[in-house]
Amino acid sequence: MLxxxxxxxxxxxxxxxxxxxxxxxxxxxxxNKIISCRSKNNNYPTYLKNFCENQxxxxxxxxxxxxxxxxxxIANPPLILYVKGSLDCLxxxxxxxxxSRKATSYGVKASTLFTEELVKAGLxxxxxxxxxxxxxxxxxxxxxxxxxxxxxxGIDVTYPAENRTLFQNIATNGALITEYPPHTPPLARxxxxxxxxxxxxxxxxxxxxxxxxxxxxxxxxxxxxxxREIYCIPGNIFTPTSKGVNHLIKQGAKLxxxxxxxxxxxxxxxxxxxxxxKQQSAKMENLFSSLxxxxxxxxxxxxxxxxxxxxxxxxxxxxxxxxxxxxxxxLLFIMLINGYIEEVSGKKYIRL
Numbered sequence: 001m002l003x004x005x006x007x008x009x010x011x012x013x014x015x016x017x018x019x020x021x022x023x024x025x026x027x028x029x030x031x032n033k034i035i036s037c038r039s040k041n042n043n044y045p046t047y048l049k050n051f052c053e054n055q056x057x058x059x060x061x062x063x064x065x066x067x068x069x070x071x072x073x074i075a076n077p078p079l080i081l082y083v084k085g086s087l088d089c090l091x092x093x094x095x096x097x098x099x100s101r102k103a104t105s106y107g108v109k110a111s112t113l114f115t116e117e118l119v120k121a122g123l124x125x126x127x128x129x130x131x132x133x134x135x136x137x138x139x140x141x142x143x144x145x146x147x148x149x150x151x152x153x154g155i156d157v158t159y160p161a162e163n164r165t166l167f168q169n170i171a172t173n174g175a176l177i178t179e180y181p182p183h184t185p186p187l188a189r190x191x192x193x194x195x196x197x198x199x200x201x202x203x204x205x206x207x208x209x210x211x212x213x214x215x216x217x218x219x220x221x222x223x224x225x226x227x228r229e230i231y232c233i234p235g236n237i238f239t240p241t242s243k244g245v246n247h248l249i250k251q252g253a254k255l256x257x258x259x260x261x262x263x264x265x266x267x268x269x270x271x272x273x274x275x276x277x278k279q280q281s282a283k284m285e286n287l288f289s290s291l292x293x294x295x296x297x298x299x300x301x302x303x304x305x306x307x308x309x310x311x312x313x314x315x316x317x318x319x320x321x322x323x324x325x326x327x328x329x330x331l332l333f334i335m336l337i338n339g340y341i342e343e344v345s346g347k348k349y350i351r352l
Contacts, residue, residue, distance in 0.1 A: 009061055009079070013038070013045070051182055057155050058083045066090075074200040074226050078179035082155045085175030089146050093266065094124040096198050096223070098216040099133025099208035100241040105311035105344045107209035107241065108136045110233050114206060115140040117259035121268040124148060124174070126201050128194060128215070129167065131160055133208045138166060146174035148201060152194035154184035177201075192218050199223040206231040206262065207253075210244035217244050220253070229265060231256045236310075298323060299331050303351065306341060311348030 015023075020031040052059055060066050060081045068090040071077050083090070095118055099107060115125055115137045125141040127134040129149040141147035149170045151159070155178050158164045170176055179197065180190060195215055199205060199222035207230070210216035220230050230253040235242025249255050256262055260270045298321070305320040306312060312320075317328055332349060335341045341349050 008063055048181065052082065055156060055182075056084060057182075058087065060087075068201060070203070071197065071200040074196065074222075076196065077200065078197060080181075081177055081179060082181070083175055083177050084155055085171045085173075085177075086146065087175070089124050089148060089175050090177070090201065092124045093122070094126050094148065094202050095262065095266075096126040096202035096205040096219065097133065097137040097208065098127055098195075098198065098205065098210075098219050099137075100210055100214065100216070101130050101132040101134075102241060103132035103136065103209055104236075104239060104241060105348060105350055106236065106239075106309050107133055108344070109308070109350065111136040111208045112140045114208075114233070114256075114259050114262070116144055117270060118262065119145040119147075121259075121263050121266075121270065123266065123268070126150065126198055128152070128191075128198055128219075129159075129163055129170075130215075131162075133216075135163060135166065137208075138170060142166075142169055142173055148175050148177060150194055150197045150201070151176060151178040151180070151186075152190040153186035154178065154180050154182040156182045157184065157186060159186035191215055195219040196222040199226060199228060202228060204229040204231060204262065204265070206233070206256070207245050207248065208233050209235055209239075209241040211240055212244045212247060214244055217248070220248060229254060231262055233257065295331065295334075298327060299335060302328065302331055302335070303340065306349055306351040308351045311344045311350040313348050317349070 017031045017035045020026055021028055062077055062079050066087050111133050119125055119141050124146055125137050126148040127137045138147050138149060147170055153159050155176060158167060167176055195218045199219050205220055205223040205228055207216050223230055232245045232249050232253045232255055234255055235245050263270050301321045305317055318325060341351055343349055
């Protein structure tokens with residue numbers, strides 16, 4: 001590597017064609033191309049420096065003391081990092097949470113549960129800012145602490161576009177990080193490299209949902225290569241997004257069904273306090289006391305029909321309860337505003 005032969009990146013950038021050839025790392029033809037490209041873009045270093053200063057983006061090289069030690073120790077660490085946000089959070093004990101872009105309601109609920117408890121216990125959550133599980137993990141982490149988002153594009157490029165506000169919040173309460181210079185588009189080839197950074201910054205990787213050939217499994221492979229622990233939340237055997245996770249469990253990844261399983265490995269204490277069945281029952285009775293008996297019975301029937309793993313549609317509730325749609329919609333609204341159920345994407349309902 002060229003940087004092993006010189007003092008710093010600036011010296012490497014200013015090497016002559018003859019000096020590049022003498023390094024025996026490049027052919028004469030390649031050296032001439034490097035010099036030619038540099039001549040055409042001679043003002044780029046100044047432009048890059050000014051752009052990053054204006055955007056409050058920090059440029060960190062592998063030689064800088066701010067560079068995360070965990071990342072520096074991986075097999076192929078990025079030479080340059082562009083960071084928008086806190087540098088301190090890059091050095092904290094962290095857990096990567098990754099999963100399917102096409103997350104099910106079960107996956108989102110599991111991601112939310114684990115993220116909340118892990119962040120409350122003191123871990124920082126690292127993910128890739130993609131749709132689905134990544135977005136769920138970042139959003140939950142911001143409610144209780146900070147999070148790190150590793151991009152597969154330039155620091156100024158928002159991908160996916162709908163996460164613009166989320167990324168702004170992460171830069172304020174955590175860090176956006178990438179190895180790609182500003183204006184780099186989110187090309188498909190960038191994301192496997194991005195995944196090695198997610199694994200490298202973490203002390204362990206939690207997979208929530210993943211198909212058998214996915215970026216999440218690439219992250220897991222990088223993590224295994226670097227000696228990180230792999231945790232998997234088991235999934236529904238009939239759901240395609242569970243195939244990859246269930247396969248990793250069969251290969252020896254650690255099955256986890258509670259945040260406590262991970263926290264014990266990190267020597268941290270769980271903080272999540274679930275309401276007991278008695279407390280939940282008392283809460284329900286308070287709701288029932290203000291309703292006519294016929295509504296009470298109908299709500300109990302709807303509540304019994306729902307579960308806390310897979311969301312159900314209105315049609316499914318109608319079939320299960322034999323109640324009409326108008327009645328169910330009214331009672332679902334009462335249950336929603338009182339916090340007994342949650343509406344998820346696609347007008348589906350899940351019990352809390």
